[in-house]
Amino acid sequence: MDIAVLGYGVVGSGVAEVISLNEKKITDKLGGERINVKYILDLRKFPGDKNEDKIIDDFNIILNDGDVKIVAEAMGGLHPAFEFVSSCLKAGKSVVTSNKELVAEKGDILLETAKENNVNFMFEASVGGGIPVLRPIIQCLAGNDIDEVAGILNGTTNFILSKMIFDSMSFEDALKLAQEKGYAEKDPTADIEGFDACRKICILAALCFGSHVYPKTVYTEGITKITLEDVEYVRSWGGVIKLLGRAKKAGDKISAMVTPALVKNSSILSGVNGVYNAVLVRGNAVGDVAFYGQGAGKMATASAVVGDIIDCAQNIGKNKGIGWNKAADGAVIDISETETSLYVRASGCKDSSLEKAKEIFGDITVLSRDNAPEDEFAFVTPEGKEGALREKLEKLDGTELLSVIRTVNY
Numbered sequence: 001m002d003i004a005v006l007g008y009g010v011v012g013s014g015v016a017e018v019i020s021l022n023e024k025k026i027t028d029k030l031g032g033e034r035i036n037v038k039y040i041l042d043l044r045k046f047p048g049d050k051n052e053d054k055i056i057d058d059f060n061i062i063l064n065d066g067d068v069k070i071v072a073e074a075m076g077g078l079h080p081a082f083e084f085v086s087s088c089l090k091a092g093k094s095v096v097t098s099n100k101e102l103v104a105e106k107g108d109i110l111l112e113t114a115k116e117n118n119v120n121f122m123f124e125a126s127v128g129g130g131i132p133v134l135r136p137i138i139q140c141l142a143g144n145d146i147d148e149v150a151g152i153l154n155g156t157t158n159f160i161l162s163k164m165i166f167d168s169m170s171f172e173d174a175l176k177l178a179q180e181k182g183y184a185e186k187d188p189t190a191d192i193e194g195f196d197a198c199r200k201i202c203i204l205a206a207l208c209f210g211s212h213v214y215p216k217t218v219y220t221e222g223i224t225k226i227t228l229e230d231v232e233y234v235r236s237w238g239g240v241i242k243l244l245g246r247a248k249k250a251g252d253k254i255s256a257m258v259t260p261a262l263v264k265n266s267s268i269l270s271g272v273n274g275v276y277n278a279v280l281v282r283g284n285a286v287g288d289v290a291f292y293g294q295g296a297g298k299m300a301t302a303s304a305v306v307g308d309i310i311d312c313a314q315n316i317g318k319n320k321g322i323g324w325n326k327a328a329d330g331a332v333i334d335i336s337e338t339e340t341s342l343y344v345r346a347s348g349c350k351d352s353s354l355e356k357a358k359e360i361f362g363d364i365t366v367l368s369r370d371n372a373p374e375d376e377f378a379f380v381t382p383e384g385k386e387g388a389l390r391e392k393l394e395k396l397d398g399t400e401l402l403s404v405i406r407t408v409n410y
């Protein structure tokens, strides 16, 4: 069966490599039918590459070739990926993608187009890289009412935070290393500012709760303000800082956010380090389940893309019925309405400020770190609505807030 790959970057080249590496296994799974990468679309030239003869720069050749039944989109970005994917589906080709931006922004439309044309649109690689998580949610957990999903959804930021925690490496050096290893997005802003994790929690939320969730409606905060000082205070609290994507039912609405969060050492999430991701799902029948694996990287992500290609090849002429409703206005509640406790690092007169904090919040947990300046202090508040906690923080006059980070109890 002929397929085409759009984009010959980290993921696209990985897809070609996995198909070649595991050719026999894949062919056996397909009852003897071989997957043949007929075209690779890329504007760049790759002289000397083993797939050089397959590289073309005209998308229409792929679109108009009736023998190409499946297209793997690994270009990234919204345009022209959306137009290309949409045209392929309308031309009767199934499409698989690793492109989270595309699924988070246009998933509802593309799934509908796939249904109308009796083909499939699959995107396992868009969340958690190589971790099987979307298919288990769609299929294995289909008998559950899922009320919460959360996780470490970005390998680059988890790699950076792990380097800060274990090697006291600076944020900048750790980011450089992540880029060298090919984990980061082309523009790492999407990783470090949380946008990539936001797209992934939107996809998870849509699958778990049945309606599209647009990234712009989800409160998103990255890790650029996290310092080694915070890492040390949180160590004294018995935990670590992780960038988490979270979505939870809140009546007939949902709460959803991406933020750094304090996680206790006893949490399964605290042991997820380096480029690894983990996704926790809470179902009303199954209870809590966790999915863990490499969330970024060429071969891990390609593994998920190729799994989708095989699934599409096994379902030619049959739409699998994956889909969700259009986004509902106001479906995501404001972050001020969510329950949390806050880690606070501040400078000011330490003793009197901590006394004041006790008066305002009640039972605070005071934290410490080695070699802290005289005028620096840190504490964790009791739980409350975030909006109310922030109002109380404003009463802590005479101090300068240096860091405020939410805590979670997964």
Ligand code: HSE
Binding pocket: 126, 128, 129, 153, 154, 155, 156, 157, 183, 184, 185, 191, 196, 295, 296, 297
């Ligand atoms: N830049 C992404 C990450 C790649 O670091 O997780 C995988 O989506």
